[in-house]
Amino acid sequence: MKICLRYLSDPGYQTGIGQELGVSQATVSRTVTAVIDSIVAQSNQWIKFPSTSSELMDAKHLWQSKYRFPTAIGVVDCTHIGILKPKRHGDEYVNRKGHPTLNMQATCDAREMFTSVDVSWPGSVRDSRIWRNSQIRVHLQNKKNVVLLADEGYGIEPWLMTPFRNPYSGPELNYNKLLKKERVIIERCFGQLKRRFPILQYVCRVKLEKVPKIIVACFVLHNVAKTLKDIDLEVTEEVIEEDDNDNGEIDVPLQQQGREIRRNLSIVINNFCN
Numbered sequence: 001m002k003i004c005l006r007y008l009s010d011p012g013y014q015t016g017i018g019q020e021l022g023v024s025q026a027t028v029s030r031t032v033t034a035v036i037d038s039i040v041a042q043s044n045q046w047i048k049f050p051s052t053s054s055e056l057m058d059a060k061h062l063w064q065s066k067y068r069f070p071t072a073i074g075v076v077d078c079t080h081i082g083i084l085k086p087k088r089h090g091d092e093y094v095n096r097k098g099h100p101t102l103n104m105q106a107t108c109d110a111r112e113m114f115t116s117v118d119v120s121w122p123g124s125v126r127d128s129r130i131w132r133n134s135q136i137r138v139h140l141q142n143k144k145n146v147v148l149l150a151d152e153g154y155g156i157e158p159w160l161m162t163p164f165r166n167p168y169s170g171p172e173l174n175y176n177k178l179l180k181k182e183r184v185i186i187e188r189c190f191g192q193l194k195r196r197f198p199i200l201q202y203v204c205r206v207k208l209e210k211v212p213k214i215i216v217a218c219f220v221l222h223n224v225a226k227t228l229k230d231i232d233l234e235v236t237e238e239v240i241e242e243d244d245n246d247n248g249e250i251d252v253p254l255q256q257q258g259r260e261i262r263r264n265l266s267i268v269i270n271n272f273c274n
Contacts, residue, residue, distance in 0.1 A: 095123035
């Protein structure tokens with residue numbers, strides 16, 4: 001575990017870690033692989049999205065105990081993890097900033113613990129497309145009075161609340177202010193994750209097929225650290241992954257339902273803000 005944690009706190013140079021800890025590079029490689037596999041095997045126990053009615057109700061109560069957005073159970077967003085450019089289909093992994101990455105989607109709850117993670121998408125894929133194809137979205141489609149918060153890079157849906165574009169009334173302004181304030185939680189979580197495991201700040205210098213396991217292991221260890229009340233490294237800058245606001249294909253009926261729910265929530269929020 002010491003070798004693995006040292007590796008995750010380093011930009012990925014196994015030879016230097018081996019020299020520091022008195023083992024060979026091969027030992028570092030084998031050890032990291034074995035420990036990562038063991039951690040990932042426990043991921044379903046440590047990264048859980050609320051699924052039952054009771055769990056969803058508990059998630060809403062937890063949110064209301066710390067924050068104020070009505071019916072919210074968490075936040076969704078994406079962040080990019082640097083990788084070595086693959087030889088095959090490498091251009092698919094180049095994001096709009098010109099860097100090869102994986103675009104990783106995650107959700108978090110009011111405890112700043114991650115409740116889901118999807119590491120299956122190349123960096124060129126937009127956040128909104130990842131969301132439209134996510135299991136979390138499928139799961140929430142059958143639920144009522146439950147929402148995730150998201151930025152304007154996502155499309156409004158009954159279970160996904162996004163900001164008003166060009167707000168003009170008091171309720172819309174107050175809604176946007178509260179959503180922005182509470183949505184920043186996941187940016188703080190991404191910042192904590194990358195400060196705790198700097199390998200995610202730089203480039204994962206391993207074969208592409210090994211990168212998702214490393215990322216998931218870091219998420220598991222983040223949640224373990226939160227459970228053990230480990231001190232979070234101070235995040236001096238928020239980790240913000242800007243999107244170019246392309247919501248992709250629009251489902252008009254869902255958009256209309258989402259807008260109606262957003263309008264009603266803005267009235268509720270405005271009432272307790274005044």
